[in-house]
Amino acid sequence: xxxxxxxxxxxxxxxxxYPMNLTQAEKNIFILAGQSNMAGxxxxxxxxxxxxxxxxxxxxxxxxxxxxxxxxxSHLKWVEAQEPLHEDIDREKTNGIGPGMAFAxxxxxxxxxxxxxxxxPCAIGGSNISEWEKGKVLYSHMMKRVKASLRDxxxxxxxxxxxxGESDTVSLRDAESYQSRxxxxxxxxxxxxxxxxxxxxxxxxxxxxxxxxxxVRQAQLGIDLLSLKTVDAKGLPLxxxxxxxxxxxxxxxxxxxxxxxxxxxxxxxxxxxxxHNNVSPIRKESSNSIGLSNFVSHIYIVPLFxxxxxxxx
Ligand SMILES: *[C@@H]1O[C@H](CO)[C@@H](O)[C@H](O)[C@H]1NC(C)=O
Ligand SMILES: *[C@@H]1O[C@H](CO)[C@@H](O)[C@H](O)[C@H]1NC(C)=O
Numbered sequence: 001x002x003x004x005x006x007x008x009x010x011x012x013x014x015x016x017x018y019p020m021n022l023t024q025a026e027k028n029i030f031i032l033a034g035q036s037n038m039a040g041x042x043x044x045x046x047x048x049x050x051x052x053x054x055x056x057x058x059x060x061x062x063x064x065x066x067x068x069x070x071x072x073x074s075h076l077k078w079v080e081a082q083e084p085l086h087e088d089i090d091r092e093k094t095n096g097i098g099p100g101m102a103f104a105x106x107x108x109x110x111x112x113x114x115x116x117x118x119x120x121p122c123a124i125g126g127s128n129i130s131e132w133e134k135g136k137v138l139y140s141h142m143m144k145r146v147k148a149s150l151r152d153x154x155x156x157x158x159x160x161x162x163x164x165g166e167s168d169t170v171s172l173r174d175a176e177s178y179q180s181r182x183x184x185x186x187x188x189x190x191x192x193x194x195x196x197x198x199x200x201x202x203x204x205x206x207x208x209x210x211x212x213x214x215x216v217r218q219a220q221l222g223i224d225l226l227s228l229k230t231v232d233a234k235g236l237p238l239x240x241x242x243x244x245x246x247x248x249x250x251x252x253x254x255x256x257x258x259x260x261x262x263x264x265x266x267x268x269x270x271x272x273x274x275x276h277n278n279v280s281p282i283r284k285e286s287s288n289s290i291g292l293s294n295f296v297s298h299i300y301i302v303p304l305f306x307x308x309x310x311x312x313x
Contacts, residue, residue, distance in 0.1 A: 027154055028117055031161065035123060035128075038203075039090040058097075065101075085119065118155055126167060129178060168212075201230075202228065203220075231257055236252055
């Protein structure tokens with residue numbers, strides 16, 4: 001029996017449930033990944049005569065810097081974050097406003113328990129889901145950055161913010177493969193970070209580079225994974241290019257993603273904008289008391305069940 005309790009104890013340690021203990025002292029780290037709408041093109045305009053793209057430099061108050069919001073820069077150093085967040089990451093493109101700063105400011109405003117937010121921007125404009133596959137350059141680049149963000153031990157990864165898929169709307173084959181590819185990506189990230197229930201906030205597309213936007217959207221809305229929440233960008237204002245979210249849209253999206261994340265934190269109030277992809281029976285039964293029952297079910301039932309499986313095997 002003592003081996004039962006020691007393995008239970010071990011499993012309680014390794015299976016990290018929802019990010020319950022958002023700490024004041026340590027960084028609460030978020031990975032920002034995807035393509036241009038995650039990198040941010042809000043306020044970027046295209047001069048039709050020269051073809052030059054420029055950012056208008058307008059930073060809404062919701063995206064202002066804050067001493068409690070840090071970013072891991074391209075030299076793998078923590079610095080105070082400021083727009084454009086992906087300027088030194090998505091270097092080939094002109095960056096503007098994305099959802100990251102509005103997300104961080106919103107989370108800090110709504111939850112006093114969050115001390116420092118550490119953002120790890122990794123998005124690359126124009127990338128498709130195949131390029132994010134484990135083993136490919138973008139995946140490795142992201143993981144290298146995430147490992148660097150944890151190096152000084154001063155924080156924990158609390159979630160992944162993911163906005164991608166526009167490039168996968170061009171061919172029917174890619175659109176139809178999207179769900180299995182993105183699902184694999186989420187599972188690989190969680191496995192590599194040894195956090196099977198790492199919260200993921202993904203965005204259902206507002207637009208795309210090709211005709212199959214609706215197929216990719218349905219793929220996104222239909223993914224069945226625990227601890228995955230989807231916010232829907234459809235209907236948010238786009239820039240004249242019809243592809244990129246405007247600055248105002250990015251502010252709105254950042255708040256929606258913040259509300260979705262805060263649903264993982266028991267003291268927060270759920271937002272009506274968020275779709276629940278979780279379809280487990282545990283989840284359904286507990287839908288009236290989101291935070292606590294998720295916590296209880298995942299910190300106790302999952303390890304108990306796993307321990308049981310180990311003991312009988
Ligand atoms: C600017 O216009 C060019 C040519 O039409 C296009 O290829 C490019 O994607 C546009 N860039 C942005 C940021 O809208
Ligand atoms: C994804 O993008 C890469 C780089 O642009 C390209 O080589 C590849 O063919 C694309 N893959 C798919 C499935 O579209």
